[in-house]
Amino acid sequence: MKKITLALLFIATLVSCENKETNKEANVHITGDVKGLSQGKLYLQKIEDTTLIIIDSITIKGDSKFESHIKLESPEVLYLFLDRGQTNSVDNSLPFFAEPGNISIETTLKHFFADAKITGSKNHDLWVKFKEMNSRFNDENLALMAKRLKNELKPNTKTTDSIQVAYEKLLKRKYRYTAHFASTHGNAAIAPYLALSEIADINLSYLDTIHKNMKPEVAKTKYGKMLTKYIKERKASEK
Structure with missing residues (x-):
């Protein structure tokens, strides 16, 4: 019984040390x-x-x-x-x-x-700020979708064309805003993250600008490395 108790104490000590070590590394x-x-x-x-x-x-x-x-x-x-x-x-x-x-x-x-x-997170604060503006673009997109559905009930070529033009303008505005936001926040990991998650198919010149504006420490982050790799692969495929 004594041996079992000692063994359990030894295991408990190991677990305790393990947790402390984990907290120390965190x-x-x-x-x-x-x-x-x-x-x-x-x-x-x-x-x-x-x-x-x-x-x-x-x-x-x-x-x-x-x-x-x-x-x-x-x-x-x-x-x-x-x-x-x-x-x-x-x-x-x-x-x-x-x-x-x-x-x-x-x-x-x-x-x-x-x-x-x-x-407590600078990057999250910036993400919230970005999403506030992005939600306006999403609202405009939903309004255009509603117009498109209504037009499908009684098709009108002129209306269809105007909706398409409005959608393309909205997409350009959204992409340019995102690219500008990412470019002006090159000191935060949110920059390469937005480039990859929101505008990955944008013209390469915009991605290059975002990439060049990244601070060296941001370029070394997970998303910074992913953006570098993505741009390199896109350039190779578009040659």
């Missing part, structure tokens, strides 16, 4: 609160080779507050996923731009995505 400290959540699981996820993988899991029992220590090589978009059990809610995944330092996530069980307030 460079991102995430704290948060999902108000209204008394029991369940939260998962921190990231995209690795086009697949979402879990990098941390947190069990909630009674206290809606949570904490996580992780290590990131550079700023990166992560996803806080809420396991709602057997419910069919689609409001269960919260994307945020993580970076080394202290990040706070405050939200609610009822509106997990919509109520989220994330602080």
